Amino acid sequence: MSGYQAIDQYLEQHFLRxxxxxxxxxxxxxxxxxxxxxEKCAAKVVEMLEKRGFVVELLETSGAxxxxxxxxxxxxxxxxxxxxxxxxxxxxxxxxxxxPPYKPDIREGKLFARGVDDDKGPFVSRLFAMDAIxxxxxxxxxxxxxxxxxxxxxxxxHLRQVVEEHREKLAADVxxxxxxxxxxxxxxxxxxxxxxxxxxxxxxxxxxxxxxxxLGGSIFHNAAWRLVWALNxxxxxxxxxxxxGFYDNIQPPTERDAAFMAALPNPSDEYKKRYGMxxxxxxxQDGEALYLAQAFQPACTICGLTSGYQGPGSKTVLxxxxxxxxxxxxxxxxxxxxxxxxxxxxxxAQGFSDVQxxxxxxxxxxxxxxxxxxxxxxxxxxxxxxxxxxxxIPMAGGSGPNAIFIExxxxxxxxxxxGYPDAQAHAPNENIRLDLxxxxxxxxxxxLKEYAGQ
Amino acid sequence: MSGYQAIDQYLEQHFLRxxxxxxxxxxxxxxxxxxxxxEKCAAKVVEMLEKRGFVVELLETSGAxxxxxxxxxxxxxxxxxxxxxxxxxxxxxxxxxxxPPYKPDIREGKLFARGVDDDKGPFVSRLFAMDAIxxxxxxxxxxxxxxxxxxxxxxxxHLRQVVEEHREKLAADVxxxxxxxxxxxxxxxxxxxxxxxxxxxxxxxxxxxxxxxxLGGSIFHNAAWRLVWALNxxxxxxxxxxxxGFYDNIQPPTERDAAFMAALPNPSDEYKKRYGMxxxxxxxQDGEALYLAQAFQPACTICGLTSGYQGPGSKTVLxxxxxxxxxxxxxxxxxxxxxxxxxxxxxxAQGFSDVQxxxxxxxxxxxxxxxxxxxxxxxxxxxxxxxxxxxxIPMAGGSGPNAIFIExxxxxxxxxxxGYPDAQAHAPNENIRLDLxxxxxxxxxxxLKEYAGQ
Numbered sequence: 001m002s003g004y005q006a007i008d009q010y011l012e013q014h015f016l017r018x019x020x021x022x023x024x025x026x027x028x029x030x031x032x033x034x035x036x037x038x039e040k041c042a043a044k045v046v047e048m049l050e051k052r053g054f055v056v057e058l059l060e061t062s063g064a065x066x067x068x069x070x071x072x073x074x075x076x077x078x079x080x081x082x083x084x085x086x087x088x089x090x091x092x093x094x095x096x097x098x099x100p101p102y103k104p105d106i107r108e109g110k111l112f113a114r115g116v117d118d119d120k121g122p123f124v125s126r127l128f129a130m131d132a133i134x135x136x137x138x139x140x141x142x143x144x145x146x147x148x149x150x151x152x153x154x155x156x157x158h159l160r161q162v163v164e165e166h167r168e169k170l171a172a173d174v175x176x177x178x179x180x181x182x183x184x185x186x187x188x189x190x191x192x193x194x195x196x197x198x199x200x201x202x203x204x205x206x207x208x209x210x211x212x213x214x215l216g217g218s219i220f221h222n223a224a225w226r227l228v229w230a231l232n233x234x235x236x237x238x239x240x241x242x243x244x245g246f247y248d249n250i251q252p253p254t255e256r257d258a259a260f261m262a263a264l265p266n267p268s269d270e271y272k273k274r275y276g277m278x279x280x281x282x283x284x285q286d287g288e289a290l291y292l293a294q295a296f297q298p299a300c301t302i303c304g305l306t307s308g309y310q311g312p313g314s315k316t317v318l319x320x321x322x323x324x325x326x327x328x329x330x331x332x333x334x335x336x337x338x339x340x341x342x343x344x345x346x347x348x349a350q351g352f353s354d355v356q357x358x359x360x361x362x363x364x365x366x367x368x369x370x371x372x373x374x375x376x377x378x379x380x381x382x383x384x385x386x387x388x389x390x391x392x393i394p395m396a397g398g399s400g401p402n403a404i405f406i407e408x409x410x411x412x413x414x415x416x417x418x419g420y421p422d423a424q425a426h427a428p429n430e431n432i433r434l435d436l437x438x439x440x441x442x443x444x445x446x447x448l449k450e451y452a453g454q
Numbered sequence: 455m456s457g458y459q460a461i462d463q464y465l466e467q468h469f470l471r472x473x474x475x476x477x478x479x480x481x482x483x484x485x486x487x488x489x490x491x492x493e494k495c496a497a498k499v500v501e502m503l504e505k506r507g508f509v510v511e512l513l514e515t516s517g518a519x520x521x522x523x524x525x526x527x528x529x530x531x532x533x534x535x536x537x538x539x540x541x542x543x544x545x546x547x548x549x550x551x552x553x554p555p556y557k558p559d560i561r562e563g564k565l566f567a568r569g570v571d572d573d574k575g576p577f578v579s580r581l582f583a584m585d586a587i588x589x590x591x592x593x594x595x596x597x598x599x600x601x602x603x604x605x606x607x608x609x610x611x612h613l614r615q616v617v618e619e620h621r622e623k624l625a626a627d628v629x630x631x632x633x634x635x636x637x638x639x640x641x642x643x644x645x646x647x648x649x650x651x652x653x654x655x656x657x658x659x660x661x662x663x664x665x666x667x668x669l670g671g672s673i674f675h676n677a678a679w680r681l682v683w684a685l686n687x688x689x690x691x692x693x694x695x696x697x698x699g700f701y702d703n704i705q706p707p708t709e710r711d712a713a714f715m716a717a718l719p720n721p722s723d724e725y726k727k728r729y730g731m732x733x734x735x736x737x738x739q740d741g742e743a744l745y746l747a748q749a750f751q752p753a754c755t756i757c758g759l760t761s762g763y764q765g766p767g768s769k770t771v772l773x774x775x776x777x778x779x780x781x782x783x784x785x786x787x788x789x790x791x792x793x794x795x796x797x798x799x800x801x802x803a804q805g806f807s808d809v810q811x812x813x814x815x816x817x818x819x820x821x822x823x824x825x826x827x828x829x830x831x832x833x834x835x836x837x838x839x840x841x842x843x844x845x846x847i848p849m850a851g852g853s854g855p856n857a858i859f860i861e862x863x864x865x866x867x868x869x870x871x872x873g874y875p876d877a878q879a880h881a882p883n884e885n886i887r888l889d890l891x892x893x894x895x896x897x898x899x900x901x902l903k904e905y906a907g908q
Contacts (some may be wrong), residue, residue, distance in 0.1 A: 396670030
C-alpha cells in the first residue's frame with residue numbers, strides 16, 4: 001500500500017482539532033428516549049456535513065428526523081454509504097459518572113462523554129478521515145453517502161419507513177455500519193451480523209389509585225403481583241423462554257459460524273472482572289460457549305421494573321399500577337411482529353389478558369456473509385492498520401437496524417469504528433481511547449480508497 | 455348522661471380555633487420514611503401538650519423520638535393512656551393531590567392534608583376534648599398520659615423498646631388508640647384488634663453496573679429476573695402464601711368473631727366504586743367474605759418494585775440491581791421473627807440465597823376481647839354521640855403496634871377517632887370531615903368522664 005503519507009500526515013497534524021469537534025458534538029445531549037436535545041444535535045450534524053461539501057437533507061419522520069448527506073467522488077460508478085446515529089442512551093444514573101455525561105473530559109488517554117463511543121465518536125472519525133482524503137487528493141475516491149438516524153437507541157422505530165421511502169436516494173453498493181473496534185487483545189473485530197430486537201412495555205392497572213395495603217392485602221388484585229406472575233410465565237430460571245412457538249423459526253448457526261465463534265477467546269475472566277460477577281447463567285459456567293450464546297441465542301431481558309413505593313424506608317401501599325420494560329433479542333429468522341403475536345397469545349392463554357403490551361420499537365436480525373468481497377477488503381485493511389489479523393464475528397449479541405439496509409438496499413455491511421471492551425456503552429462513564437480514534441480514522445481512509453481502487 | 459352542657463358549649467365556640475391548630479400541625483411535614491420534618495413536628499407536638507399543662511418528656515430512640523406526656527386528674531387511681539403518632543406517610547405521587555399535601559385546604563366540609571386523618575386529626579381532637587373538660591371542670595377526671603411515636607408509618611421499629619424501657623412511666627389502666635370513626639352508614643366503628651405486620655425489602659445485585667442488554671441478555675444473571683422469580687415463589691395467583699410453615703401458628707376466628715364480622719355490611723359496591731375495580735380476588739367475588747378475609751387472613755403484598763430503566767421510552771439495559779418492598783400482614787399468633795426466619799429458609803431452599811432480606815419494621819397482631827368493660831363503655835358512649843349502635847369489629851386489616859401495649863402494659867384498647875371511609879389514608883387527598891372531627895372530640899370527653907365516673 002502506498003500513497004497514504006499525505007493522508008496520515010494530515011491526520012497527525014489535525015488530530016486535536018477533530019477531538020475538539022467531537023467534544024462539541026458530545027456536549028449536546030440527544031436522548032431519543034426523552035427527546036432532549038435531539039433537534040439541536042441534528043442541526044449540529046447537518047452543519048458538520050455541509051462544512052465538508054456534502055449536500056444534506058433532513059428526512060422527516062413523526063419522530064426524530066433522519067439526516068441524509070451525499071457527495072460525489074472521482075469514481076461515479078461506486079457508492080459507499082455510512083450508517084450512523086446521532087441519538088444517545090439516557091445518561092442515568094448520573095451519580096455514577098466521574099465527570100458529567102455532557103461535559104466531555106479527557107483523562108488517561110481516554111475521552112469520556114455520553115455518546116462518545118455510541119455513536120458520535122465513529123461518526124466524527126469518519127468526517128476526519130474524509131477531511132484527510134480531501135486535503136490529500138482534492139476529492140473523495142468514490143461517491144459517499146451518510147444516513148444518520150435519531151432513534152437508534154429507542155429501536156429505530158421509523159428507519160424502515162425512511163429507507164423504503166428513499167431507497168433510490170440511499171442506493172449504494174456497500175455500507176459501513178456504526179460500531180466496530182478492537183477486542184481485549186487489541187485485535188480488530190469485524191462484526192458481520194446483529195441480533196434483532198423487539199422492545200415492549202408490559203403494564204397492569206388494577207385500581208384507580210394505590211390503596212392502603214392493610215385494607216386490600218388479602219382481597220384486592222395487586223398490579224405488582226399481576227406483573228410478577230405474568231413475567232414469571234415468560235422465562236424460567238434455565239433461561240428457557242416459555243412463550244409457545246418462540247423458538248420455531250430459529251436457524252441454528254452454520255458450521256462456519258460456529259467455527260468463527262469458537263475461535264474467539266474465552267471472555268469469561270474479562271466479563272467477571274469488568275462487571276464484578278462471580279459466575280454466569282448455569283449453561284455457560286465454563287465460559288467457552290459465552291460468545292456463541294450471546295450472538296446465536298435469542299434472549300428475553302427485563303430492562304426495568306416499576307411499581308408502587310420506591311423511596312427510602314417503607315410505605316404500606318397496594319400498588320394500582322405496575323410496568324416492566326422487556327427486550328427480546330431475536331436471531332434469524334425471528335421477527336418482531338411474530339414475537340408480539342406469540343407474546344399476546346401466551347399472556348392471554350395464561351390468564352393475563354389484563355397485562356397490556358406496548359410495542360416500543362424493534363427490527364429483525366440481519367447479517368452479511370463472511371465470503372463477501374467487501375468483507376474481505378475490510379478484513380485485509382484492518383490487519384494493515386491494527387497490525388493483527390481481524391477477528392471475524394459472524395453475529396453479535398447487540399441489535400441495530402442493519403437488517404433494513406441488507407433487505408432494502410441489498411448492500412454488504414462491514415463495521416469500522418473506534419470501540420474497545422471498556423467503552424461502557426449505555427452505561428455511566430462511556431468513553432473511547434484516543435489512540436483507537438486515530439486508528440479508526442486511518443482505517444476509514446484505507447477502506448474508502450482501496451474500495452474505489454483509487 | 456348530664457353535665458356536658460358546658461363542655462359541648464366550649465367545643466362549639468372553639469371549634470375553628472382547634473381546626474386552625476390542626477392546620478398548623480399538618481403544615482409541618484413529618485415523613486418517617488425520609489426523616490423530613492420529624493424534628494420540627496416533634497417540637498410542635500411538645501409545645502401543644504405543654505400548653506395544656508402536661509409534663510412532657512422526649513423518649514429518645516436511635517430513630518425518631520417518642521413523646522411522653524402526663525397530667526394528673528381528680529381520680530388519681532385511674533389512668534388512661536392515649537396512643538398517637540406524629541409521623542405521616544410520604545405524600546407521593548404529588549401530582550394527584552388537588553391541593554398540596556402540606557397546605558391544608560378546607561372544601562366541601564372537609565379538611566385536606568397529609569396526615570390529617572392518620573394521625574394528626576385524632577391527636578388534636580383529643581387535645582380539644584381536654585381543653586373543653588379543663589374549661590368546664592377545672593381539671594381532668596382521671597390521670598391522662600400520651601405516648602406519641604414518630605415511626606408508626608415505618609413499622610414502629612423502636613416502639614417495643616421504648617414501651618419496655620419505660621413501662622412504669624407508661625403504666626395505665628386503659629388505652630385509647632389512634633384511628634376509629636364511622637363507616638359508610640355513619641355508624642360508629644369499634645375496632646378491637648389489628649393484624650401484625652412484617653415489612654421487608656428484598657434485593658438482588660448481580661453485577662457492579664447495569665450492562666448493555668445485547669451483550670448480557672443470554673448469558674448473564676439479571677437482577678430483575680432473579681427478583682421476579684424469587685417473588686413468584688412467595689405467593690401464587692390463588693393468594694396462597696407458599697412459604698413452608700407460614701400458616702402453622704394461625705388461630706382461626708372464634709365463632710363470636712365470625713358472627714361480628716358477618717354482621718358487617720357487604721363492602722363490595724363501595725370498594726368497587728371508590729377504587730375503580732370491577733372485581734376482587736377470585737375467592738371473594740360475592741363480597742360476603744371480604745371483611746373476614748381482610749382481617750383474619752394473613753397477606754403478602756408487594757408494596758413497590760424497582761429495577762433498571764424506568765424513564766420514558768426504552769433503554770436496553772440488563773439491570774445490576776433490583777428490589778421489592780413487601781409487607782406481610784400477620785394474624786394471631788404469627789410473629790415477625792417467625793415469618794422472617796421462614797422467609798429466609800424458603801428463599802434459600804428455592805435457590806435464592808442471592809436475595810437479601812432487609813427487615814424494615816414490624817409487630818405482631820394484637821386484640822382486645824369484646825367483653826372487656828372498657829370496650830362496653832366505649833360502645834355505649836359511641837351510640838350516645840353518633841346516634842347509632844356501634845359496629846364491633848373484632849379485627850381490622852391494618853396494622854399498628856397495639857400488640858406492644860396489650861402485652862407490655864396489659865391494657866384493654868379501644869379506638870376513638872375522626873375517620874370515615876373516604877379519608878384516603880396513605881393516599882393522595884387524605885382528608886377528614888369537619889363534622890366528624892367535632893363528634894370525635896365530644897366522644898373523647900364522654901369516654902374520659904364516664905370512665906373516671908366523674
